[in-house]
Amino acid sequence: xxxxxxxxxxxxxxxxxxVVVDVMRAFTVAAWAFSLGVERIVLASTxxxxxxxxARHPGWLALKDGAPAAGFDAVNSPGLLRSRDFAGRTxxxxxxxxxxxxxxxxxxxxVLCASFVVAGATARFLRAGGSGPVTFVVTGEDGRAxxxxxxxxxxxxxxxxxxxxxxxxxxxxxxSRAAADLAAGLRSGYxxxxxxxxxxxxxxxxxxxxxxxxDLMVLRAVPAAVAVADLAAGLG
Ligand SMILES: O=C(O)[C@H](CS(=O)(=O)O)OP(=O)(O)O
Ligand SMILES: [Mg+2]
Numbered sequence: 001x002x003x004x005x006x007x008x009x010x011x012x013x014x015x016x017x018x019v020v021v022d023v024m025r026a027f028t029v030a031a032w033a034f035s036l037g038v039e040r041i042v043l044a045s046t047x048x049x050x051x052x053x054x055a056r057h058p059g060w061l062a063l064k065d066g067a068p069a070a071g072f073d074a075v076n077s078p079g080l081l082r083s084r085d086f087a088g089r090t091x092x093x094x095x096x097x098x099x100x101x102x103x104x105x106x107x108x109x110x111v112l113c114a115s116f117v118v119a120g121a122t123a124r125f126l127r128a129g130g131s132g133p134v135t136f137v138v139t140g141e142d143g144r145a146x147x148x149x150x151x152x153x154x155x156x157x158x159x160x161x162x163x164x165x166x167x168x169x170x171x172x173x174x175x176s177r178a179a180a181d182l183a184a185g186l187r188s189g190y191x192x193x194x195x196x197x198x199x200x201x202x203x204x205x206x207x208x209x210x211x212x213x214x215d216l217m218v219l220r221a222v223p224a225a226v227a228v229a230d231l232a233a234g235l236g
Contacts, residue, residue: 007143026098037087079191
């Protein structure tokens with residue numbers, strides 16, 4: 001099938017089906033947040049928008065990448081997040097690449113956000129819906145981030161339904177510049193386990209679907225068994 005792999009600056013027009021990939025670390029973090037009880041993630045375009053949303057909605061939490069900052073409740077690190085309890089909370093997320101990529105395709109009829117921890121569920125969700133050709137948004141390094149490209153290509157191969165050996169894709173991600181920078185502690189808001197946590201394949205059984213809800217772009221965890229048609233009917 002004719003999938004497209006594009007960086008954020010290359011996006012032209014509105015894709016029919018978009019899978020936005022950020023392995024390190026936005027959509028690994030998002031998946032961990034859902035596993036820790038977050039009900040929905042609101043994707044914000046700026047840090048000030050994230051803080052304004054939090055201020056307008058008592059009980060909401062805000063997360064951003066980079067160093068911890070006043071007003072934010074968490075950073076973009078799976079290792080730092082995993083001991084938290086977010087039961088029933090709404091989390092506003094703003095990062096450099098991942099959330100920007102998802103907002104760039106907000107008008108697409110179907111948007112999934114993905115990383116290795118939800119790769120299998122993402123592929124099963126798309127196959128159950130018979131999605132057809134997918135536009136993979138490779139969010140890092142203007143489309144050249146190999147951790148994102150490897151994950152996108154892996155999901156693309158899985159869409160054929162064939163058995164796909166994941167280890168070559170994980171090795172590429174492990175050798176990526178983002179992994180090296182993270183491992184060297186060059187990125188802020190970091191835990192030493194972050195690279196390993198971002199390279200776990202299929203840790204979680206859900207896909208992550210982003211949709212406009214009013215004037216917000218909202219990400220939700222959806223069981224892979226829920227077909228696209230059911231989602232459209234509001235059963236997701
Ligand atoms: O937090 C991250 O890993 C990055 C920001 S940086 O490259 O580390 O400065 O953001 P993301 O949107 O998750 O790629
Ligand atoms: Mg990234």
